[in-house]
Amino acid sequence: MPGRSKNYLQISGILFCFVFICSVSLFVTQNAYSASQGPAGFADLADAVKDVVVNISTTQVMKENPMQPFMGKDSPFREFFGDDFYKRFFGDNPQNQMKTHALGSGFIIDKDGTILTNNHVVEKADEIKIKTTDGKEYDAKVIGRDPKTDIALIKIATDGKTLKAAKLGDSEAIRVGDWVMAVGNPFGLGNTVTAGIISAKGRIIGAGPYDDFLQTDAAINPGNSGGPLFNMNGEVVGINTAIVAQAQGIGFATPISMVKEILDQLKTGKVVRGWLGIMIQDITPDLAESFGTTETNGVIVGDVVADSPAEKAGMKRGDIVKTLNGKEVENAHSLSRSVAAMGPESTVTLGVLRDGKTKEIKITIGTMPEEIAEQKQGPKTESAWGMSVQNLTADLAQKFGLEENETGVVITDLQPGGPAAEARLKPGDIIKEVNRQKVQNVRDYKQSVQKMKKGETLLLLVKRGANTFYIALRAAKE
Secondary structure, three states: OHHHHHHHHHHHHHHHHHHHHHHHHHHHHHHHHHHHOOOOOOHHHHHHHHHHEEEEEEEEEEOOOOOHHHHOOOOHHHHHHOHHHHHHHHOOOOOOOEEEEEEEEEEEOOOOOEEEEEHHHHOOOOEEEEEOOOOOEEEEEEEEEEOOOOEEEEEEOOOOOOOOOOEEOOOOOOOOOOEEEEEEOHHHOOOEEEEEEEEEEEEOOOOOOOOOEEEEOOOOOOOOOOOEEEOOOOEEEEEEEEEOOOOOOOEEEEEHHHHHHHHHHHHHOOOOOEEOOEEEEEOOHHHHHHOOOOOOOOEEEEEEOOOOHHHHHOOOOOOEEEEEOOEEOOOHHHHHHHHHHOOOOOEEEEEEEEOOEEEEEEEEOEEOHHHHHHHHHOOHHHHHHOEEEEEOOHHHHHHHOOOOOOOOEEEEEEOOOOHHHHOOOOOOOEEEEEOOEEOOOHHHHHHHHHOOOOOOEEEEEEEEOOEEEEEEEEOOOO
């Protein structure tokens, strides 16, 4: 009997260990399976952030009514139907202005009612209405806009009510594969929540000179523009900005870290960027060999602008910029963005490779010339040619029926009787070249136009539908 009891205890111990090991294995397997399926749900996160997201509706008053040819004093239709008919349907003023409406999203960033959104949502609006989750509506005004990053800051009068504000996170810290959640007002369907992951970082899509988009497969549709992209901690990591109309699961958001770099300037009403005055390009293996180096990190200085901060500091054509303030320079795009984000009059140190020798050059940053011109003269180039152009966004592509992967700038508005209108250009036309130089974005367009001398003809290569053609414009007389 004692021996039998001993054997029983041994068998029981073995069975216990077996059951324990199986239980642990099952627990680990279940957890691994759960992790592979993502978070249990987004309901708590959606509930926590819903009050910081707002719906935006805008109204733009068109100065010229498309019906004007049929409504003028000399119109044969007016003569046929009589004045009473026209007054009944069009009022006493036959030049009734037409209103257009658009929708977008935004999110509150402080308790006093300051809201971040996309510039393209509000830039041409004559009236901006904000609707919060509690159903209240407010009038909003624009505080500051930055077309180059497509960011705008607007504000509402809260009448003493304290609003819940979003937490701004760190988009630099987010990783490809991390879960994110988008909230917005797609197609006017307010408080819509979609979820996905970060698909890629640092995307350049031709939207502007400082592209650095987060790519996500969270569903983003027209009307989501300006809305927040949250991480799983309820922090905003991006502003939903663009989509690829022909694709599924490809959306782009402006990183919130880029927004935070210019937020203080936006609050003052304008953004002023830093400028070195060097033309730079990435290093290819062939260029590296020609310059006597095997490294492809850094950028080559192709030219130095006369009387620029870089020239005054001693920069030369052929210099290879390796570091900016001790940090390695990855490519031309990153260096341009980093310098632009720094305020004028600040000092930077560039680590430069020249003739095989390394040296440091200190430069006092200047103000980007095109922004000085804009501040002094306003958008002269647009009025001179009688048209407005923009970078091609998802919303504009949908509006004009264009392919989003097109390069160039799209004509969005024409001045009646201006040179562009007289040449029969149309909104939705894409300008591919200016004076035989390719243009990728508005910055390229403006730089090409600003190089022109007074009285010169502006030669444009224009794409309309599947066809391209040249148009020559003469500036309007001032």
